[in-house]
């Protein structure tokens with residue numbers, strides 16, 4: 177998609193059955209663990225967005241054999257560890273990619289230099305550098321722990337690390353560092369997505385998870401050897417959220433997303449939409465490679481505002497932008513609290529959603545770690561739309577406002593739509609296939 181801007185217009189109902197692209201979190205991890213393992217890992221359903229392609233290229237740079245066999249089908253030949261890359265590792269827009277790879281690289285006596293695009297170079301890396309430093313890794317970086325950064329690892333000490341912020345990326349970086357070191361323990365006061373733990377087991381690692389009063393303890397003993405395996409990547413619930421919410425807000429719609437990941441640490445949005453009165457049905461629930469997947473159908477619904485419990489934030493942190501869009505079409509207020517982490521994503525998502533929704537005529541109240549949306553229905557008018565939304569290169573800000581435009585009174589335009597390809601390369605075609613009017617501006 178090379179358009180400078182995209183415009184979404186209100187049209188007829190959205191109808192159809194689609195598959196969400198492969199889960200981004202699981203795709204990064206499949207490539208990284210495949211490269212750390214000994215032997216061949218075959219992956220099906222890999223997300224082929226820019227973020228994950230960067231991780232694939234990085235794994236080749238660290239010495240793994242990485243080959244694309246066909247659509248979503250990749251083969252990784254792991255060499256049982258990382259060797260020193262000959263050039264800078266550019267992770268593009270991907271916070272997950274760079275933080276997990278830094279953790280993995282820290283386990284080896286090599287130096288590696290990491291960088292990324294303008295957004296990634298502005299994001300905090302201290303959250304991973306702190307525990308990696310306690311384990312014995314060293315680095316040199318820009319002020320404030322920013323990229324570019326050169327990391328040197330090897331000969332790490334074990335640590336027990338309590339996560340100061342609920343971050344699966346930090347948890348995973350520590351676990352991956354501990355893998356080739358002396359092991360480690362991570363304590364998370366609030367449980368975050370557990371794909372690293374599940375996948376480590378799939379690669380033959382021994383890992384103990386137990387819930388205690390101070391949170392969840394994840395213990396990785398020293399001396400692990402990973403063996404290549406087969407991985408089927410389920411559909412990404414964070415991407416499925418866009419067509420599902422579009423169906424909820426466009427009158428007459430019914431959309432089914434097949435094969436969506438239903439991991440309990442990822443489905444806070446479904447719970448919240450259910451509480452708002454969304455007509456959602458979950459069918460064909462099945463197990464695929466250690467993860468639960470299902471087909472999810474959304475029908476146009478009269479939504480009501482809710483208070484989203486702050487403790488639900490880790491299970492839907494990437495879905496608040498699209499939830500805020502649903503909330504704009506609901507009656508009453510939707511209060512989203514305890515979401516300060518949204519400010520350090522690909523953009524400051526609280527600020528950009530507040531600005532975009534306000535520009536489209538929705539009522540919003542912004543606080544340091546909260547966003548409240550006043551639904552238009554209560555005020556007895558629709559959502560006006562009619563704005564050009566600044567996305568700061570954030571894919572989820574762009575997709576959220578395009579979905580909003582499908583139900584707003586006037587068209588909504590977004591800048592930098594090319595960034596959508598970082599996580600959802602086929603988004604525009606998939607939405608058009610359902611009947612959405614999204615075109616080049």
Ligand code: S3P
Pocket residue numbers: 200201202272342343344345346348369493494517
């Ligand atoms: C991710 C964890 C989350 C999420 C990101 C993917 C992961 O980030 O926002 O899109 O794959 O571990 P944090 O760890 O910063 O919460």
